[in-house]
Amino acid sequence: MAASVDPLVVGRVIGDVLDMYIPTANMSVYFGPKHITNGCEIKPSAAVNPPKVNISGNSDELYTLVMTDPDAPSPSEPNMREWVHWIVVDIPGGTNPSKGKEILPYMEPRPPVGIHRYIFVLFRQNSPMGPMVQLPPSRANFSTRMFAGHLDLGLPVATVYFNAQKEPASRRR
Amino acid sequence: MAIPMATATPTDSASRVWSMSSLRSALPSATTCRMPSSTSRRPVTIRLPVSSPSPLLLPSFSGLSPVNPLISTGLPDWKSFENGFKIIDGGGRVYAMRHGRRVPKLNRPPDQRKALLRGLTTQLLKHGRIKTTRARASAMRKFVDKMITLAKDGSLHKRRQALGYIYEKQIVHALFAEVPDRYGERNGGYTRIIRTLPRRGDNAPMAYIELV
Numbered sequence: 001m002a003a004s005v006d007p008l009v010v011g012r013v014i015g016d017v018l019d020m021y022i023p024t025a026n027m028s029v030y031f032g033p034k035h036i037t038n039g040c041e042i043k044p045s046a047a048v049n050p051p052k053v054n055i056s057g058n059s060d061e062l063y064t065l066v067m068t069d070p071d072a073p074s075p076s077e078p079n080m081r082e083w084v085h086w087i088v089v090d091i092p093g094g095t096n097p098s099k100g101k102e103i104l105p106y107m108e109p110r111p112p113v114g115i116h117r118y119i120f121v122l123f124r125q126n127s128p129m130g131p132m133v134q135l136p137p138s139r140a141n142f143s144t145r146m147f148a149g150h151l152d153l154g155l156p157v158a159t160v161y162f163n164a165q166k167e168p169a170s171r172r173r
Numbered sequence: 174m175a176i177p178m179a180t181a182t183p184t185d186s187a188s189r190v191w192s193m194s195s196l197r198s199a200l201p202s203a204t205t206c207r208m209p210s211s212t213s214r215r216p217v218t219i220r221l222p223v224s225s226p227s228p229l230l231l232p233s234f235s236g237l238s239p240v241n242p243l244i245s246t247g248l249p250d251w252k253s254f255e256n257g258f259k260i261i262d263g264g265g266r267v268y269a270m271r272h273g274r275r276v277p278k279l280n281r282p283p284d285q286r287k288a289l290l291r292g293l294t295t296q297l298l299k300h301g302r303i304k305t306t307r308a309r310a311s312a313m314r315k316f317v318d319k320m321i322t323l324a325k326d327g328s329l330h331k332r333r334q335a336l337g338y339i340y341e342k343q344i345v346h347a348l349f350a351e352v353p354d355r356y357g358e359r360n361g362g363y364t365r366i367i368r369t370l371p372r373r374g375d376n377a378p379m380a381y382i383e384l385v
Contacts, residue, residue, distance in 0.1 A: 010367055011367060012365070039367065039369060040370075041304075041369075071301070071302070074300065074301050075300065075301030075302040075383060075384070076298065076299070076300060076301025076302075076384055077301070077351070113299075113300055113301075114300035114301045114302050114303075115300070115301075115302040115303070115304060115381065115383075163381075
């Protein structure tokens, strides 16, 4: 039973990855022609290339975008929670991540078992990051909360997530 | 006919139909059968007397047989026969409508239904999150919770019971290994259902069901 109707709470994104926050910015994510809404289903073959992300806001603000998967390797046993796919910092407001600094290059979703959630989290930066950000040692066992605390990013300003599962190897007739 | 002549004459009408009051006075009063009144439309339930007093005077043993409307001795003052033809035993109620029936049938005969639910719980325990129709997701909650409760107990007997239900034994062993850590403090409610968009082919309402 959902305590609230917010899709991020229902899908336990707030709880597993994030804390409760108040969205203050808008972010729209597109994989090709498909617009991402919370909980929609995307095929991994459609997510091979990084999505187009449009961030609202004015250009003197800088944003950080993180894409993680909290259900790695399987939702029933998330030993490697979370698996980080993409980190981009210093994105000017009103643009897209290509104008920012890509700390961790984009990795496409490859869920081995089960249906995974892939979460895009947007933070507002207080100051330009520049060389302060170091690469996480490995993609596994990432913690978005600790990453945000380490860089003093505070609570997120926008979040969206989608589901993906492994596509069957052979084409169904 | 062993019915003795009623001492009271038939009361209401001039017809030959026996009325209940006259018959009741004629029959031995050792039983405590609750005769359904003719005007009520309850389903016919006759409670068999648990403790019959067994006095020494019990001439005709008609006490424990329920009133079977098919063996009618011309007595019924009942206005209608619709309620009368249900067969009752042990107090189970049978309604013409679905009132109070809580088992989801899933449009399948019982053997297929059981197999479907076994397969769904196996897959959920294997993958952690699956997408099915809403009816199936809400029907399988009970069985997933049962399996996790068996794993919480952890004894050999419970393990064998789980092996008899889940199709893959690796999943049972993995379940018994990890459930105490994962669900040790949680009391019940080990699944969550998230409704989602309908299926394209037949517009069936779909849902994700996941382990907590």
